[in-house]
Amino acid sequence: MSADTPASSDADPAPEAVADLQARIEELETEVSDLRTEVDDDGPKKMVIIATKGTLDMAYPPLILASTAAAFGYDVTVFHTFWGLEILHEENSKNLQLSSVGNPNMPVPNMIAALPGMDRMTTRMMRNRIAENEVASIEELIETSIATGVDLQACQMTIDLLGYDEDDFYDGVTTGVGAASAFQDMVEADIQLLV
Amino acid sequence: MSTETAAETLDVKGQNCPMPVVKTRGAFDDLAAGEVLEVIATDSGSMSDIAGWAESTDNAELVGQEEATEGGEDVYKHYVRKTE
Numbered sequence: 001m002s003a004d005t006p007a008s009s010d011a012d013p014a015p016e017a018v019a020d021l022q023a024r025i026e027e028l029e030t031e032v033s034d035l036r037t038e039v040d041d042d043g044p045k046k047m048v049i050i051a052t053k054g055t056l057d058m059a060y061p062p063l064i065l066a067s068t069a070a071a072f073g074y075d076v077t078v079f080h081t082f083w084g085l086e087i088l089h090e091e092n093s094k095n096l097q098l099s100s101v102g103n104p105n106m107p108v109p110n111m112i113a114a115l116p117g118m119d120r121m122t123t124r125m126m127r128n129r130i131a132e133n134e135v136a137s138i139e140e141l142i143e144t145s146i147a148t149g150v151d152l153q154a155c156q157m158t159i160d161l162l163g164y165d166e167d168d169f170y171d172g173v174t175t176g177v178g179a180a181s182a183f184q185d186m187v188e189a190d191i192q193l194l195v
Numbered sequence: 196m197s198t199e200t201a202a203e204t205l206d207v208k209g210q211n212c213p214m215p216v217v218k219t220r221g222a223f224d225d226l227a228a229g230e231v232l233e234v235i236a237t238d239s240g241s242m243s244d245i246a247g248w249a250e251s252t253d254n255a256e257l258v259g260q261e262e263a264t265e266g267g268e269d270v271y272k273h274y275v276r277k278t279e
Contacts, residue, residue, distance in 0.1 A: 064212065064213045067213050067217045068213040068216055068217065070217070070220070071213070071216045071217045071219070071220035071248060072220075072248060072251055072252065073252060073253075133211060134209050134210060134211045135211045135212075136210070136211065136213075136214055144214070144217055148217060148220070148221065
């Protein structure tokens with residue numbers, strides 16, 4: 001505080017020290033303004049989801065979060081790899097299955113759940129529930145996601161591994177991408193999720 | 196709040212999470228600055244979802260929300276203004 005009040009001349013700092021300080025202040029001001037520009041120029045926030053599962057229940061969370069984040073103004077990328085590709089496969093996505101095996105939340109003991117035809121029954125039950133509760137279909141969520149600018153990507157390595165063709169996927173799905181581009185997106189993203 | 200004159204009405208009755216928010220965003224983008232969008236939903240989760248969305252969206256202001264019973268079903272009405 002005392003530095004702000006006029007003091008005797010012998011307490012005044014040397015002119016070189018004042019000049020030094022002024023230069024330092026200008027330097028810091030430039031740095032702050034550069035950083036501010038950098039932050040402001042960052043554009044919209046980003047979210048990346050890596051979708052690796054292809055069962056009916058696991059297909060929902062990535063698509064619901066992706067379309068919601070897009071509604072919040074986020075740039076969203078969902079990178080689908082391994083069984084996650086099934087979600088983007090136009091034909092298979094309408095036929096995703098659900099299994100009670102290894103799922104203690106389902107009311108069927110594993111011994112019985114493992115019997116032939118049980119997955120089909122469990123899936124049918126789940127689909128009925130989805131329809132009754134007016135939850136959107138996977139197809140609808142994919143179309144909504146693409147329409148709202150979500151970048152749905154299909155991992156090229158797993159496309160080849162599973163013997164799929166680019167034409168098997170929904171229109172608007174990005175193909176020809178790999179781990180490096182997914183990683184790069186994740187580095188720049190504010191939110192990264194593995195599903 | 197029902198006295199708000201909405202420029203547009205979005206009917207998302209019968210649609211569940213995440214559709215009310217996703218479609219609200221789409222309809223909101225088409226508004227002119229200063230206009231209010233009315234959203235009519237049957238999803239009870241839309242009360243917190245749309246409030247949260249409006250709070251996080253720079254140019255969206257939640258003008259009001261109300262619950263009503265219409266034709267024997269619960270409906271949730273939301274009024275969102277585009278501020279700029």
